[in-house]
Structures are given as C-alpha cells and as structure tokens.
Amino acid sequence: MIALADCNTFFASVERALHPGLKGKPVCVMSSNDGIIVALTSEAKALGLKRGDPVFKVKDILGKNGVAVFSGNLMLYAAMSKRVQSIMRRTVEHTECYSIDEQFLYLDGYEKHYDLVELMRGMIRQIALWTDIPVSVGIAKTKTLAKVASKFAKNYKGYKGVCMIDTDAKRRKALSLFELADVWGIGPGSLAKLISLGVTTPLQLADKRGEWVLKHFHKPIYQTWMELNGHPCIDTSELIARQTITTSRSFGNMISSEEELKASVASFASSCCSTLRGQDSAAGRISVFACSNRFREDLSQYGNIASQRLPVPSADTLEITAAALELAHKIYRPGIQFKKSGVILSDIVPGCCHNVLFDPVEKRDERVELSRTIDRMNHKYGLRTVGLAVAAGRNEQWKNRKEHLTPNYLTDIDQIMTVKI
C-alpha cells in the first residue's frame, strides 16, 4: 500500500503556525508582488475567496472580514516542509517527496506489525505537536487512488485525518462519489473530452475497456485509467537533479529601458546559476524571455524569447550572465513597457566543471570556484551580499512588492523570533 500525506492549505498553515493568534481565523497567502491569492484556509474559502483571485479585486472582502494576508515567503515554507518531511521519515523508512506539501510513503511490510490507519494517525499527531501543520493522509494500492483517499480524509472530519481504500467495494464507492475534475492527471482538456464521450464520474472511466481509453486518449490518461483500477504504473521516483531551472518575475512597476531589462535578467541569471551549482550541475543552453503587460490593452503588446547554446556546459555566473545580457539585447524593443522577464537554463548535465579541448574560457575550474565562493558568502551573510553590479541597476522599478512578509524565522539567525516572557 502507498500513502499520500498532504499538508492542508500548506502556505497558509505555515503562517498560522508562526502567528498563533490566527487559529480558526481566515488567512491568505499571496503570490509575488502581492498579486494573487495562492493559498487560503477554509475560513477564507467560506468568505467566497478562491485560489487565483487577484488581490486588488477582493480587497473589500479581505478588509471587511479582517482576513490576515501574507506575502508568500518560499524560503520559510521550504524550511517548514523539511521539518514535516523529517517527522514522516521517522515513521516510514521509504518516502518520496512529490511537492513542497506532499509526500508519498511506501507502507509495504508495515501491515504485518501495525494497523496502517492508526500508524498514520500517530504520525499526524506528532506533526501537529511539533510543527502545528495539519496533514491529511490517503492510503491505497496506487498513487492516484491514494490521492483520492487523501481528499476524502481532508474533507470529512469523521476520518480523523486518514482515509484508506483497501477493498474493491470501497474503491468503487469512492470513485462514484469523487469529482472527475479532481482526479490526478485529468485537466480541463481531458475533462471536456470525457464529458463529451458521456463519462462523468471516475468510476465510469475506470469501468471502460482499455482499448476504448487508448482509442480516444494518449498514454497519460491510459495510465490514470490503470491506476484507478488499482494497477500501479505512475512512477514519480525522484529525479536527483532538475532538468530545467527557471527564474522569472513580474515587475513591481513596468520598465522600458534596456538597462533596467538587463538588470532584471542579470539578477535572474545569477539566481539560476546558484541553484544550478547547488545541485552540482552545469547547463548547456540558456534562454531569456521578456514580455509586456497582457492585461493592459491600451499599451502595445510584445513578447519574445531567445536562446543560445553554450560552447561548454557551464555553471559560471560570469559566463552565463554575459550570455544572458546578449540575449536580452536581442529581444529588447524600445517603446515597449515590459512587465516580466525570465531566464531558463536547460540541457543540464551533472558535474560543475568540464575540461574540454579548445574551451574558450580559460581556467574554468578557477572561475567555478569563484562562483562557489560567492555562493558561500551569500549563504553566510545573506542573499545578495555579493553580486554583479550589472544586476543592481540604477533604479529598481522592477523589484517585487512584498508588503506583508513574515520574517525568515526558521532560516536566518538575524530574523529569529523573539519571545518575551
């Protein structure tokens, strides 16, 4: 059996754990620039708020109901995620991190010595005690079914946090009651097609013949069909290293000068490079994109992307930033109000330093060591302690707005919480 452990409204729960006065109150976490709502507690949902709502459109609801709003702080949430994961690993040996708030737990063998439901309830209590993060667990024979079970566990108090689908009767009942749109792997496109073919519940899909599924759909939906019938076939085993690394942001204010566009791109390139070195990899290809504000119909619209292959896979901030700036120059257009830019590193290979005949960069290993030294200084003394001047720019119109940021209580000794007794 496989369990999926899912943190309930994770980002909002982290904020609530660190602001204990908010227990039982509506809480929302916003995206960068405080632009949209990305996580919200059930109390906030009850007010009619939804994930994805632009904050400026719901300002009234937020204000009138005293909703606590926070600017998203991913560093903080990642640190809390690590704590929750470590408690899960104390309970189950073989686990697999699927996302910042979800973990698969492999329970094979545990049924001999434990009641699986009670084992998971014990783990949930431990997590609540040590972190204050509420967790729901679904148990079933496949990951897709475990996800279904975890939603039942989340939505019905009677399960006390854990729902197990361990018989065919339970599987059929669950699938007959579950929303087709909520099945893992079924997005808006497949949903519309399924409905047009007369399939409206997960059970109806599961009961179709395999040939029928393959006739109308491709491999991904076929795999979902297999899993709904209890045959495991989705492999999410962790990729050791990421295959692409992206840093992109919408700007706090629109910008129109090439210098500012380049400053943003240089800053994002640096950020990509330190992530790249963090996983001991090098990138063979770099892309830079920029676009105008698609919501401003009164302004001229423009978007473009340019890519370049690096002569040798590289993790050197200086080399990659130089390439990024050339690409930024290519796509820059005077007279456009830019709203967003980004840098994408791809063709990622393991290893930081590749010795190659006719390498245009001399002393590549020393250059990588320089970048690593900068990483260590920034880690020790705070982000952006040392960086490239070109990334600083002269004014910082493009920088994010974050007006409700929780301090990095869990990762920065200078921001640690003060307790007054």
Place this chain on the structure above:
DNA sequence: TCTGGGGTCCTAGGACCC
C-alpha cells in the same frame, strides 16, 4: 493602480541521415 512562479512528460513535425 493592481492580475504568480516553477516544474514534468508526451507528441507531432521538421531537418537530416543512409
């Protein structure tokens, strides 16, 4: 005035090879 960010996998189609 104000509308997020970062991933994966799959497929079709073009370019190129013999």
Place this chain on the structure above:
DNA sequence: TCTGGGGTCCTAGGACCC
C-alpha cells in the same frame, strides 16, 4: 499517371502538476 523506406535528433507546443 507515376513520386522508397527507415531511421535519429531536435524543437515547439500542449497538457498537466504543485
């Protein structure tokens, strides 16, 4: 009227996920 067969590699774009 007739116009090979069989590959590989690369890229763009769609669909989906959190």
